[in-house]
Amino acid sequence: MKNSIVFSICLGLMGWVAQPTLALPPPDDLPEEVLRTEIITEARSPIDGELLTAAEYAQLQAELAQRKTPPQLAPEIRHNVFLLQLLNLLRTVTPF
Incomplete structure (x- = not known):
């Protein structure tokens, strides 16, 4: 009898002290399933990071695909990259 009274008091105090927690995300948070189905209408330029519309991005991709040779880096930049790779090795x- 005494143990049940102590247990009831402890249980009551735990309910009073402990704050309820919510397992649900905030209501303004969009689920990942919804975000995956969104159509992306803006893009960034791979050249300079500028915001582009979908049509401008498609046009830029077509222009980049038509180039025969990839853009070349300056010789001193290539040399610096080589030295950094050598240092890393x-x-x-x-x-030490």
Whole structure:
């Protein structure tokens, strides 16, 4: 009898102290299933990151596909990239 009274009091205090939690997301949060079905009408340019409409993006992709040679980097930039790759290789091989 005494144990049941103590248990009831503890249970009552736990219910009073503990705040209820909600397992549902906020109402303004869109589910991932809805986001996956959205049609994207804006895009970013792969060249400079500028916002483009869908038509401008398609036109830019067509122009880039027509180019025969890919754009070349300046020789000094290519040399710097090579040196960074070499430094990265040396760091993986040497312990210091």
